[in-house]
Amino acid sequence: MQNELSTWPIGSFHEIKVKFNGAVRKDNSGLYETSYPDADGNVHFMAGTQMECCGARKMFPCFDEPEYKAYFDLKVHTKYPEYHAIFNTEQESVGPSPLGGDYYVTKFDRTMKMSTYILALVISDYDRSVVARSPETDTSVTILGPKVRLDKGEGDYALELAMDIIDGFSSFYGYNYADAFLPGRAKSDQVGLSDFLAGAMENWGLVTYQNFLIYIIPEEQFEYNVMSVATVFGHELQHQWTGNLITCTWWDEIWINEAFADIGGYLALKWAEPSWNLENEFIVNELFRALRFDDRTGSRPLINKQNNNGAKVENPAQIMGQFDLIAYQKGGSIVRMMIYCMGEDRWQLGMQDYLDANKYTNTDGEIYFKHMQSALDSYPAGDGWDLPYDHSGASPFNKTFDGWVRQMGYPVLRAQADQNLFLVSQSRYLQSGDNIDEPASSLEYKWTVPLPALNMDNEVVMNWMLSNETTVGVPKNLWFDPEAKIFAYYIIEDYQELKKQVNDIFLREEKAAIGLIPFFPKDFHNGVAKYLHSYWKTMVADMTYASQYFHILELTRIFSISSLADGVQRWPMWNTLSYVLNRIVGPNGPRGSFGQTTWVLLQRELSPMYSLVMLTVGRMTLKEQCEMSSIGLVSITKKVA
Numbered sequence: 001m002q003n004e005l006s007t008w009p010i011g012s013f014h015e016i017k018v019k020f021n022g023a024v025r026k027d028n029s030g031l032y033e034t035s036y037p038d039a040d041g042n043v044h045f046m047a048g049t050q051m052e053c054c055g056a057r058k059m060f061p062c063f064d065e066p067e068y069k070a071y072f073d074l075k076v077h078t079k080y081p082e083y084h085a086i087f088n089t090e091q092e093s094v095g096p097s098p099l100g101g102d103y104y105v106t107k108f109d110r111t112m113k114m115s116t117y118i119l120a121l122v123i124s125d126y127d128r129s130v131v132a133r134s135p136e137t138d139t140s141v142t143i144l145g146p147k148v149r150l151d152k153g154e155g156d157y158a159l160e161l162a163m164d165i166i167d168g169f170s171s172f173y174g175y176n177y178a179d180a181f182l183p184g185r186a187k188s189d190q191v192g193l194s195d196f197l198a199g200a201m202e203n204w205g206l207v208t209y210q211n212f213l214i215y216i217i218p219e220e221q222f223e224y225n226v227m228s229v230a231t232v233f234g235h236e237l238q239h240q241w242t243g244n245l246i247t248c249t250w251w252d253e254i255w256i257n258e259a260f261a262d263i264g265g266y267l268a269l270k271w272a273e274p275s276w277n278l279e280n281e282f283i284v285n286e287l288f289r290a291l292r293f294d295d296r297t298g299s300r301p302l303i304n305k306q307n308n309n310g311a312k313v314e315n316p317a318q319i320m321g322q323f324d325l326i327a328y329q330k331g332g333s334i335v336r337m338m339i340y341c342m343g344e345d346r347w348q349l350g351m352q353d354y355l356d357a358n359k360y361t362n363t364d365g366e367i368y369f370k371h372m373q374s375a376l377d378s379y380p381a382g383d384g385w386d387l388p389y390d391h392s393g394a395s396p397f398n399k400t401f402d403g404w405v406r407q408m409g410y411p412v413l414r415a416q417a418d419q420n421l422f423l424v425s426q427s428r429y430l431q432s433g434d435n436i437d438e439p440a441s442s443l444e445y446k447w448t449v450p451l452p453a454l455n456m457d458n459e460v461v462m463n464w465m466l467s468n469e470t471t472v473g474v475p476k477n478l479w480f481d482p483e484a485k486i487f488a489y490y491i492i493e494d495y496q497e498l499k500k501q502v503n504d505i506f507l508r509e510e511k512a513a514i515g516l517i518p519f520f521p522k523d524f525h526n527g528v529a530k531y532l533h534s535y536w537k538t539m540v541a542d543m544t545y546a547s548q549y550f551h552i553l554e555l556t557r558i559f560s561i562s563s564l565a566d567g568v569q570r571w572p573m574w575n576t577l578s579y580v581l582n583r584i585v586g587p588n589g590p591r592g593s594f595g596q597t598t599w600v601l602l603q604r605e606l607s608p609m610y611s612l613v614m615l616t617v618g619r620m621t622l623k624e625q626c627e628m629s630s631i632g633l634v635s636i637t638k639k640v641a
């Protein structure tokens, strides 16, 4: 073999046949056995797959890395007439198998050019009757599942979601989902698996889910569960574009797949559930979670190639470690901040170019940045801004955002009033408060910080703090835009001035002072309520930092205990409060890091609130929690009706 190989000219093609025997596994990776019960409790066995990151090699020999994209032809021999096999592409033919007896052979369409980790095969006797064809994208969408579930209508909501989202993304990204398949043969199967290592998996044309994330009757479910199903469908179907059509080159930049899917989970609701407003949920579930995780020296950069304390991403365990809050939640939050700075229209056009230029290949941060820069150069700003650098050296997009993606952590900003200016300074925020230079960063833990502000006419103007500036002056006649802060991946330590401004707006509108308002109005997007809502979000953001306990003390004055109990109607607020208070005065709180006087003060001020919150949250049924969440059960009921 060695001799023969050495005579093959470089670039010549050869066919290699490999004989391989492998068992159907029991460990939920590669091709594995699973089962489900029918209406009479009989167990039906079946086989499913989970390939990411390194499972395909367990099913067949292959170059099992994302960069080795290939076309796949598959034939599957199955037993028993009631069993069928589904794959990434449509069945081309089903007929008697040369194995004889009860065996059938299914041949599938050749796949698109794709990575191995998104291959999928399911062999089952699942019902296949919940199906529809989208006229917009010419795609056949099927929800497969146990007959007992689908007969009850548990696949109908999933079908509706998948149809709306595939149509929506096809048009938003300017690339029709069906174009990846043979003409007229596009399909998207959604399948639940009882045994599953992930929550859901974006296999091209055959998305797999935990049962509770697909089989659902919304009017019988808690709102939070319905919301999870919708955002997970958005996430996995977004991957058909970012992840499948274009793919990370190596796992040290898995954010190239996951950050965009994180955004996609919410973006998809534009088409699937346009009446919902899930901005609140993004802030609590993505942004705050990322900030809480990224405030330590053991975090990592999104582009995990440098400034990472020498960490390696080589073996399967190291690779699986990359599927963390940095890739998903921080990635989503940073991309969201980029969208805010560029303007959504310009970002969308940039994404269309990025996808079209790189389809069926692999990309990384460099390539993404290049396309965003050319979008900035080519398209009108819309509701976005120009970036603060010129074209000398690295591109303006690169210089603006490299600090956010090529090093870990984020800044805390401090604003001080100085005559006609606010002097704003930045330094890295760490939960521990010290070792702020560790591990070493070539970018020295400085960031180019967008600082949107409101002028007297309520127009937003953009100020920037460049990464080489320690302090920047913002004219005092500009107000910090409270709405903008929720887009920013940083925290503001001293928000006294902001609070005063919001209070001024509030008083000017002849409303009661914030401290006296017992609850936040549901219709918070109109007029003054908009600012009030932003203020609430700002406060929650700052509350997440236990070491800044003085903010919490202030909070106790702003919300009396009784108003907390009666008035704050929103689950994200309770959720965050319980987290923060537990972190400070809960059983594992950082008692030792406070002086005795401070500790006594904290205990006195916070313990009653902590007890109340924990009791309230702990005793709340899921239904009650859901009733307090952002959407309101009413909207679901309305929609279903």
Ligand SMILES: [Zn+2]
Binding pocket: 202, 235, 239, 257, 258, 261
């Ligand atoms: Zn994902």
